[in-house]
Amino acid sequence: MGTERKRKVSLFDVVDDSLAKKVKSNGGANNSVANALINRWNARPYSQRYFDILEKRKTLPVWHQKEEFLQVLKDNQTLILVGETGSGKTTQIPQFVLDAVELETPDKRKKMMIACTQPRRVAAMSVSRRVAEEMDVTIGEEVGYSIRFEDCSSARTVLNLTSGFHRYLTDGMLLREAMTDPLLERYKVIILDEAHERTLATDVLFGLLKEVLKNRPDLKLVVMSATLEAEKFQGYFFGAPLMKVPGRLHPVEIFYTQEPERDYLEAGIRTVVQIHMCEPPGDILVFLTGEEEIEDACRKITKEISNLGDQVGPVKVVPLYSTLPPAMQQKIFEPPPPPLKEGGIPGRKIVVSTNIAETSLTIDGIVYVIDPGFAKQKVYNPRVRVESLLVSPISKASAHQRSGRAGRTQPGKCFRLYTERSFNNDLQPQTYPEILRSNLANTVLTLKKLGIDDLVHFDFMDPPAPETLMRALEVLNYLGALDDDGNLTKLGEIMSEFPLDPQMSKMLVVSPEFNCSNEILSISAMLSDECVLLGCHQQLSSLGSMPPVGMHHRILIPNCFVRPREAQKAADEAKARFGHIDGDHLTLLNVYHAYKQNNEDPSWCYDNFVNHRALKSADNVRQQLVRIMARFNLKQCSTDFNSRDYYVNIRKAMLAGYFMQVAHLERTGHYLTVKDNQVVHLHPSNCLDHKPEWVIYNEYVLTSRNFIRTVTDIRGEWLVDVAPHYYDLSNFPQCEAKRVLEKLYKKREKEKEETRSRR
DNA sequence: GAGCACTGC
Numbered sequence: 001m002g003t004e005r006k007r008k009v010s011l012f013d014v015v016d017d018s019l020a021k022k023v024k025s026n027g028g029a030n031n032s033v034a035n036a037l038i039n040r041w042n043a044r045p046y047s048q049r050y051f052d053i054l055e056k057r058k059t060l061p062v063w064h065q066k067e068e069f070l071q072v073l074k075d076n077q078t079l080i081l082v083g084e085t086g087s088g089k090t091t092q093i094p095q096f097v098l099d100a101v102e103l104e105t106p107d108k109r110k111k112m113m114i115a116c117t118q119p120r121r122v123a124a125m126s127v128s129r130r131v132a133e134e135m136d137v138t139i140g141e142e143v144g145y146s147i148r149f150e151d152c153s154s155a156r157t158v159l160n161l162t163s164g165f166h167r168y169l170t171d172g173m174l175l176r177e178a179m180t181d182p183l184l185e186r187y188k189v190i191i192l193d194e195a196h197e198r199t200l201a202t203d204v205l206f207g208l209l210k211e212v213l214k215n216r217p218d219l220k221l222v223v224m225s226a227t228l229e230a231e232k233f234q235g236y237f238f239g240a241p242l243m244k245v246p247g248r249l250h251p252v253e254i255f256y257t258q259e260p261e262r263d264y265l266e267a268g269i270r271t272v273v274q275i276h277m278c279e280p281p282g283d284i285l286v287f288l289t290g291e292e293e294i295e296d297a298c299r300k301i302t303k304e305i306s307n308l309g310d311q312v313g314p315v316k317v318v319p320l321y322s323t324l325p326p327a328m329q330q331k332i333f334e335p336p337p338p339p340l341k342e343g344g345i346p347g348r349k350i351v352v353s354t355n356i357a358e359t360s361l362t363i364d365g366i367v368y369v370i371d372p373g374f375a376k377q378k379v380y381n382p383r384v385r386v387e388s389l390l391v392s393p394i395s396k397a398s399a400h401q402r403s404g405r406a407g408r409t410q411p412g413k414c415f416r417l418y419t420e421r422s423f424n425n426d427l428q429p430q431t432y433p434e435i436l437r438s439n440l441a442n443t444v445l446t447l448k449k450l451g452i453d454d455l456v457h458f459d460f461m462d463p464p465a466p467e468t469l470m471r472a473l474e475v476l477n478y479l480g481a482l483d484d485d486g487n488l489t490k491l492g493e494i495m496s497e498f499p500l501d502p503q504m505s506k507m508l509v510v511s512p513e514f515n516c517s518n519e520i521l522s523i524s525a526m527l528s529d530e531c532v533l534l535g536c537h538q539q540l541s542s543l544g545s546m547p548p549v550g551m552h553h554r555i556l557i558p559n560c561f562v563r564p565r566e567a568q569k570a571a572d573e574a575k576a577r578f579g580h581i582d583g584d585h586l587t588l589l590n591v592y593h594a595y596k597q598n599n600e601d602p603s604w605c606y607d608n609f610v611n612h613r614a615l616k617s618a619d620n621v622r623q624q625l626v627r628i629m630a631r632f633n634l635k636q637c638s639t640d641f642n643s644r645d646y647y648v649n650i651r652k653a654m655l656a657g658y659f660m661q662v663a664h665l666e667r668t669g670h671y672l673t674v675k676d677n678q679v680v681h682l683h684p685s686n687c688l689d690h691k692p693e694w695v696i697y698n699e700y701v702l703t704s705r706n707f708i709r710t711v712t713d714i715r716g717e718w719l720v721d722v723a724p725h726y727y728d729l730s731n732f733p734q735c736e737a738k739r740v741l742e743k744l745y746k747k748r749e750k751e752k753e754e755t756r757s758r759r
Numbered sequence: 760g761a762g763c764a765c766t767g768c
């Protein structure tokens with residue numbers, strides 16, 4: 001047998017002496033957890049087991065400060081408002097604001113609006129509903145929301161306003177509005193909520209609003225944030241006054257381990273078991289980094305606790321991550337299981353979650369939080385233009401946010417699986433804002449459209465690396481969105497209107513020239529929806545336990561649900577049904593066509609292992625793209641399906657957008673990305689039946705190897721035709737691809753000469 | 760022959 005991993009028990013393992021003895025007397029001979037617990041118990045004095053409470057909260061009702069708040073807002077253009085979760089600022093402050101400012105415009109008949117931004121759609125929606133309720137008005141009349149695909153604050157209502165109007169929207173939506181209304185003139189007050197989250201849109205809005213405020217002395221800005229960075233915000237916004245809103249959370253005791261943990265997953269599981277054995281009733285929330293890890297942990301926790309037998313209460317172990325379908329996410333709100341027998345030990349709910357439970361989803365009843373201190377975070381490498389996800393240590397702010405999740409309904413405890421020293425010395429105070437971790441091509445395009453010409457001197461709160469900006473400008477220039485002086489071109493103007501990456505917008509805008517805009521629209525919609533290809537969970541949850549199969553014949557369901565062989569068979573069937581040998585993009589198109597031909601029938605989707613919910617949302621995206629195309633008179637057209645050029649045209653159009661994402665098959669059998677010369681591998685989910693000499697890819701993923709995912713076969717000749725400016729050999733690194741391209745250029749020259757001499 | 764943190768337009 002393999003070597004058994006040595007258990008390392010951390011300091012808060014043993015809480016109660018008598019319980020440890022009880023475990024021993026019950027003869028847990030097969031129970032390694034109990035044994036480890038007892039050994040450790042014997043080895044350490046109790047006094048060393050705990051560190052002390054770190055964070056205690058004062059409670060002072062926000063409402064005492066209302067008058068002060070109104071006065072400060074009257075006297076200042078910008079105000080920073082700091083408050084913990086649960087302070088009620090999100091619903092209360094906008095209402096105060098309404099009392100504080102005169103919403104009438106010089107034209108007395110017109111009223112103005114208050115914008116309140118949130119980083120997430122659900123929040124914008126639910127907060128506006130709650131406020132409407134509190135104000136006792138119908139949603140959409142005095143309070144409304146505006147998110148992508150859904151505007152619940154129609155222009156008609158707003159025009160007829162007799163009082164002020166609160167509009168809750170996502171930060172991204174406000175940024176969109178700024179593109180057509182640069183001074184945001186419809187708003188009298190703008191409230192940026194959850195500003196500490198520092199989303200890309202929030203950061204761009206920061207810089208933009210600083211400019212707008214200078215040009216609109218009547219505009220008020222309220223920046224609402226959690227505590228830690230308040231002074232930084234203050235400094236950035238012209239030393240604006242800062243007000244504090246006390247929180248209403250219960251105190252949370254923080255515990256650290258005395259020594260670093262080698263294996264956070266194992267330590268997390270062990271801590272869950274310890275809490276379950278030793279702590280009073282209350283649900284547990286464990287933070288882990290991803291789907292696979294979470295499913296794995298759920299299985300292990302269930303197993304270990306069932307090994308304990310009836311000396312402990314029953315548990316309900318629930319996974320939580322965003323790709324889980326809503327029906328299964330709902331399980332986190334179910335009550336803990338009842339005692340096994342009357343008067344027995346009460347049950348416990350154990351939620352094992354990604355960062356989604358840190359901010360996006362709130363679970364009441366959590367008393368214990370286990371924080372191993374890691375999360376998957378996006379990082380961007382401008383040198384090779386690759387964004388990837390990396391498991392990395394969280395920030396102090398994030399740790400703080402996690403621990404707060406234990407104190408929503410009663411005093412709680414947070415177990416940090418790292419040392420206090422590590423917390424103080426190793427964790428950075430804040431998570432790096434997204435703008436420092438992203439490819440900024442799209443952001444730069446938006447900024448250009450907003451009229452920001454000098455990006456280098458744009459007042460970012462945290463300026464991105466110059467190399468990242470250079471890369472973005474370069475990409476946009478190659479795509480023809482910016483001219484050589486960095487000015488927005490007509491093409492760039494149109495591209496900026498699409499809620500897509502620049503490569504994809506470019507492909508869409510030029511697709512009519514290749515006589516295939518209908519097909520490119522479908523492919524774009526399918527690509528921009530995150531999980532069209534992963535039908536598994538949805539099927540499982542809605543229709544029973546069928547083999548979980550995505551169109552990429554991936555097997556994503558934990559093996560406990562299905563035997564791999566069956567899943568593989570079903571996957572192969574699905575592949576045979578829709579797979580296009582020339583590439584994954586074309587396979588996506590096949591799926592979309594089949595879906596439409598079968599009248600969008602959910603049971604057809606089920607029978608064919610495709611995700612109905614995802615296809616519906618892709619269709620929604622497609623409709624939005626169609627509307628934008630129509631606005632710019634870009635015609636919708638298709639090549640005759642029976643023509644040999646049908647797929648050729650589609651592949652060429654894709655290349656017109658993605659010519660910078662091409663890989664060449666070397667004689668060694670490896671793919672090298674063109675120009676960047678990175679060794680990459682076709683992701684095994686591809687549906688090609690051969691290894692093409694040239695491929696375009698949609699995504700570059702760094703996992704166990706460098707993979708390119710969603711790939712399509714293209715021809716070298718097309719590179720020379722479609723993007724000669726990028727495939728300019730005088731500016732090209734020495735490589736095999738270059739030599740092949742040289743031949744292709746010569747071939748083209750020869751053909752040209754021949755046609756000339758024939759004339 | 761591998762596996763999508765979380766958002767957003």
